[in-house]
Amino acid sequence: MGDNDYREITYRVADRTATIALNRPEARNGYTVRMADELADAFDRADHDPGVRVVVLTAEGTDFSVGADLSQGGFDFDAGAGPAPDWQEPAGRCSKRIFTMNKPVIAAIRGAAIGGGITITLSADYRLASTDARFGFVFVRRGIYPEGASAWFLPRLVGMGRAMDWMISGRVFGAEEAHAAGLVHSLHDPDRLLDAAYELATDLAANTAPVSVAVTRQLLYRMSALDSPFPVHEVDSKLIASVSGNPDAVEGVLSFLQKRPPEFRLDPERDLPDFLPWVQT
Structure with a gap:
């Protein structure tokens, strides 16, 4: 899959850093099966590129991702009437590929990061957030279940008690709470978020x-x-x-x-x- 084949993300490389951006701002970067597969392909591409040392995962627009795209009144699944035994849910296609990366991944999160919009980032090495970021593991409020292997990642990041609170309540919470719990590493003004991510990427590329x-x-x-x-x-x-x-x-x-x-x-x-x-x- 090349640059021209990506429709729902963008990919570029500069200064030894690959930038992978969710690119459905008109839909608040609602997560789709195509986006999942494009992300997995892009991370694979960055991992095998000798000119890339670090990956920054970000999004176009003012929201990182509001989670599964519900604009058609349902979930954008490709499992058909009955999923095959080896069918893989879309968020995990991204989070698992990040997990297996040989190169560090920095997620730069602005605005809403809800459902799959946060679970796909849990395997990143760093999560930097804007002060206006909002997070939610809202699955129980939609009658569905956690995905992206988030039940494995989240307790390791914030502890079982906080993971239980966020997942069992499904409530949306702000950047300060996310930072205090250790879900995100640092908070930044929205206009400075990407600069901070690239500064970190530059340091990692130059000194590790x-x-x-x-x-x-x-x-x-x-x-x-x-x-x-x-x-x-x-x-x-x-x-x-x-x-x-x-x-x-x-x-x-x-x-x-x-x-x-x-x-x-x-x-x-x-x-x-x-x-x-x-x-x-």
Whole structure:
């Protein structure tokens, strides 16, 4: 799928940052099956592009997304009369692809982020929000169910008690509450939100090692929920033992001692350690 094939998102790359934007502002970026699949394709494209170090997920218009597009009086599902056993609901198509990314993802959220409009961002590394942002896991108020694997992600971000409150009540809440609970990392004036996201992206692209970032984000996601630290330490030990032959580790130390920007060379596409439990050889 190329740039000309995207109808409901936009995609561009500049300064080692890919910007993926929801692009249905006339519908307040209502979420559709096509949007879900375009997002999954765009994240896949960014992950495999050696010229991209960071992804910023944002939206055109004044709302991030009001959730599932209900403009036709129902849900835009492609499951037909009876979904196939391997049918995947649309929000999870995006959140799962972000989960598997080797590159950090920064979600910049302005205005309404409701239902699927917030669940698709829960696997991002950062969520930055405007002071006018509003959030809601409103599924129970529509007689439906949480999606996007949000029942897995949300408690890990804000704790079970807060996740229960937001999901069982389905109430809409503001940016201050989201920030205090840890759902979003920082708040910004609406006109400064994207600038803040790009400033963070620039710092990550300039000062972090791509393979180190890829390994670290997957260590956190895939191993932090284990019931013992011992399997994690086994992986840690293999990683640290490999440092002596790691040119990025040498460069990291040299650039620090020489007080210059680092020039990391390893690429997650080809240089991930093959002993990692989630790496398919």
